[in-house]
Amino acid sequence: MPYFDAASSAPLHPVARQALLAALDEGWADPARLYREGRRARLLLDAAREAAAEAVGCRPDELVFTPSGTRAVHEGISGALAGRRRAGRRLIVSAVEHSSVLHTAGAHEADGGTVTEVPVDRTGRIAPGAYAAALREAPDGVALACLQSANHEVGTLQPVAEAVEECAAAGVPLLVDAAQSLGWGPTEGNWSLLTASAHKWGGPAGVGLLAVRKGVRFRTVQPADERESGRSPGFENLPAIVAAAASLRAVRAEAAAEAERLRGLVDRIRARVPELVPEVEVVGDPERRLPHLVTFSCLYVDGEALLHELDRAEFSVSSGSSCTSSTLTPSHVLRAMGVLSEGNVRVSLPRGTAEAEVDRFLEVLPGVVADVREHLGAPKPAEAAPGPDPDPEPELVVDSLGKRCPIPVIELAKVIGEVPVGGLVTVLSDDEAARLDIPAWCEMRGQTYEGERPADRGVAYRVRRRA
């Protein structure tokens, strides 16, 4: 049963399981105590910290263990902002950071701070010089900048080394969220803070990493606590910490070979999906990307139905489509990239994924997409292609109010052939995803998107037929 959602949570690495079991027996006592059980726990904790620090590329006393990657992000950002409060209250982030970073930025704004969001291109990558520009244009003092090493939804690698230099030139610390990449290799460049999450590399849940380089101003905003240099309060989750460090070392030892192998499989998906499935957009940078992750969006497809059908076919994947989120808004990453969000599928292969599983996925996918499209009454490729104009109206309004993604786009596709070339179709929609998906459909289908206008209810999206 192929599990293709390693970017959410990787299956536990055998080394993690083994280390966790050993540490359950040896590492349950309080490492702050002086008796033998405590000393044994302390030795395990120290050894885990050294191993993890080596993999991260920092000193052991620069690294603390947190209860999750999310908490590492919260505590890293809030501590750096508090430590540099005199320098200013502006935080710079990219528009495609993990929600834990953006939510911390939101909390900072609610607390009176200011935030600059650096845009990305259609591949999800920030432009070279983008952080330098954000720093230059900041109207107030910048306390901290954050940048992910690689995007969690589309796999695009960010130019971290350049951003480090741009921030260093401005004297601003850079926090790198390395959650998606740390298992594959260290983050290059002299970053100031780094965060990561063990269950993303095959370690256990319950462990995040927060590295703060010596010399970086940092002031914990948590209540005082003696554990983890005061930077991560609470009794250490030692067995899981030991397992996290051991598995990080193990996945790193296998990383080069496994990355090459998975890159080949992902290349196959990237090449074959658009051949096998009509009306698909593969998103993310095709070269500068994580080895194991690929994302594509299928026109006229409901993401939730697609996931459900793939699950019935025994493939576990995730999606950035609005209908799969609790808020019914499309992924902020896809939105920032300006790409289609409907029928979105993220495939992230865990280590050890067999070639046959990928081949079977490629066999199953076209039928699944076709079934979902048929069920939704999506236009067939032949239908969707504009036919001869049948007594054309110069303008046409489609009322999609109350209908959810992908229905508004399906209805648009069905009527575009009914206006003459040069004619206008206006889609009325109150679905958030339409704002992203109607322009994306135009770009994919060679139609002209003429922008949106307010309407009595919802929004009027205007599309001019070009061919």
Added chain:
Amino acid sequence: MPYFDAASSAPLHPVARQALLAALDEGWADPARLYREGRRARLLLDAAREAAAEAVGCRPDELVFTPSGTRAVHEGISGALAGRRRAGRRLIVSAVEHSSVLHTAGAHEADGGTVTEVPVDRTGRIAPGAYAAALREAPDGVALACLQSANHEVGTLQPVAEAVEECAAAGVPLLVDAAQSLGWGPTEGNWSLLTASAHKWGGPAGVGLLAVRKGVRFRTVQPADERESGRSPGFENLPAIVAAAASLRAVRAEAAAEAERLRGLVDRIRARVPELVPEVEVVGDPERRLPHLVTFSCLYVDGEALLHELDRAEFSVSSGSSCTSSTLTPSHVLRAMGVLSEGNVRVSLPRGTAEAEVDRFLEVLPGVVADVREHLGAPKPAEAAPGPDPDPEPELVVDSLGKRCPIPVIELAKVIGEVPVGGLVTVLSDDEAARLDIPAWCEMRGQTYEGERPADRGVAYRVRRRA
């Protein structure tokens, strides 16, 4: 090798180990995902929440899992304070709460809030009516009151049901820190919030509980997060959560019988230690107490040396003596109780402790204490008892500057016989523990403590010989 420090961290219960192993295989995926691995994880999480809620005595949707008891306390207090900000900014705590509570109170004060510390008697128990009085006398609006169910250092049970009523009468929510007692039974009374920690009852590290009753005003101060009703951000530590819930159910099933058995063993320690070891004070309430915990202090003994010698004799215990803390100050609990802190030993028996281990402890202890006393040059019981006055000086000054606990008390005991009855001994000391231990020594030895005065260096502690 007897481990007698269950109150720091209990050895992992076999049921916890078993459940953890099963959940490592079944519960590593993201419970928010819709595919089968995610649904399986969600089922495990829901079942764990139901089991834990039943043991706590609340509804499943009132309970969230946090990464530790400390984090449950931090998030419970800060959320309740924020939720009731309009009611006021005063927080009421007892003087003997766990450091996680007192440190959160400290952070609240640093943030402009106010704190009332309710004192305790010599057994460590708050007086009946103490919370009502604190509420009545609060000069400003009270947002929240906190009270532990049982003290972690001396085992004294607090009158939680009374405090609940006193707070309810004032319309103020009460947060109960049930970390030490939840494995023994539910907390009675209609508390508003409750916190606990799994590794204290034999569950794994990495899991705390936070219950917030419906209707209690609560506003999370963490950045937004979809996990755990937004009250505990970050990926759920599911295998540990499953193990925590399973072991809580298991220890509860054994609780009544095991409590009775351990109570007998603790009774034996309480009775025998003062018979076997001279100059000992057993502290804490002798009746209203946790079943498995007993604490005593030995005059003229260095706590660190005592722990070290007990460790060599293969007994793992902890201590609230100043010399065993990183800050060189005695435990705030012993200080609030006004009892001797030097040579302090806390024995907390894990479930399953054999009678023979306790007997062996009672065999070993007297020799260990005697050795430490001899090494420190402590007065022998005969010496220490005031002999005939040898050409007495009416007043005598002992310079103990620069000397650490228990030396100032040892030097006081050695010279008290050199002044006549009615004569005065002044001890100069710059050790924080002296402030607690010199009055405590006077109370134990029937001498009169006449208070302290500032001195050029350190503090002058004045003791009048009474017998």
